Amino acid sequence: MRSAVCLLSAGLIAAGLSIPAIAATDEPAAPAPITCGNGVPGGINCLPSKKDQKEARKAYSLGLKLQKQNRFHEAFEQLDRAARLDPRNPRIFQTRELAKAGLVYEHVERGNQLVFGNESAVAAKEFQAALDLDPENQFARQRLEGILPAPRQNFLNMAALAGESQEIHLQPTKDRASFQFRGDVRGLFGQLA
Numbered sequence: 001m002r003s004a005v006c007l008l009s010a011g012l013i014a015a016g017l018s019i020p021a022i023a024a025t026d027e028p029a030a031p032a033p034i035t036c037g038n039g040v041p042g043g044i045n046c047l048p049s050k051k052d053q054k055e056a057r058k059a060y061s062l063g064l065k066l067q068k069q070n071r072f073h074e075a076f077e078q079l080d081r082a083a084r085l086d087p088r089n090p091r092i093f094q095t096r097e098l099a100k101a102g103l104v105y106e107h108v109e110r111g112n113q114l115v116f117g118n119e120s121a122v123a124a125k126e127f128q129a130a131l132d133l134d135p136e137n138q139f140a141r142q143r144l145e146g147i148l149p150a151p152r153q154n155f156l157n158m159a160a161l162a163g164e165s166q167e168i169h170l171q172p173t174k175d176r177a178s179f180q181f182r183g184d185v186r187g188l189f190g191q192l193a
Contacts, residue, residue: 048086056086063099072102104130108140120147 048056063078079096086092111126127144130137181188 048088052085056082056089056092059085060092060095063095067095067099067102070102072099072106075099076103100133104134104137104140107133108137108143111140111143115143115147123147 059078059082063075063082066072066075066078076096076099079092079099082092083089083096107126107130111123111130114120114123114126124144124147127140127147130140131144134140181191
């Protein structure tokens, strides 16, 4: 009887020691799939519902029609909506990027026309809109830098403004004050600054 208890306890101890080794080799469980219509574009586990896929097809076809009419702004909005509804469809993403390229081209062309019409402020907004859509567009960046005032001129303007300003006088009070802040030290210094 004693040997059976020893044998049983030795078996339990061996089984208990092997559980962590087995558990360590298991693959982590995949996160639960989520629907695509929740506003989070392009999740790995995003499973578009039938309703989302149907709405995505409608938005995609409308986007194609608008793109053929060279109405790139509306086309991009529809294609972006379709891509958010069905992020696993590569055809939608490809078409959306083509519409975005057309929209960037429109902004750059409009900016160029405004530069030739001596409307630099409005042209700068057009070039900036192109850069907001495509931050890597070097041509739009060069055109924007070419029409903006030089950094040295900005510095001189700010120095003149500082020279015209009046001195600030601070008066500390004798009252004690306290405040409460939740966050990290960096956020605290950001608030104080």
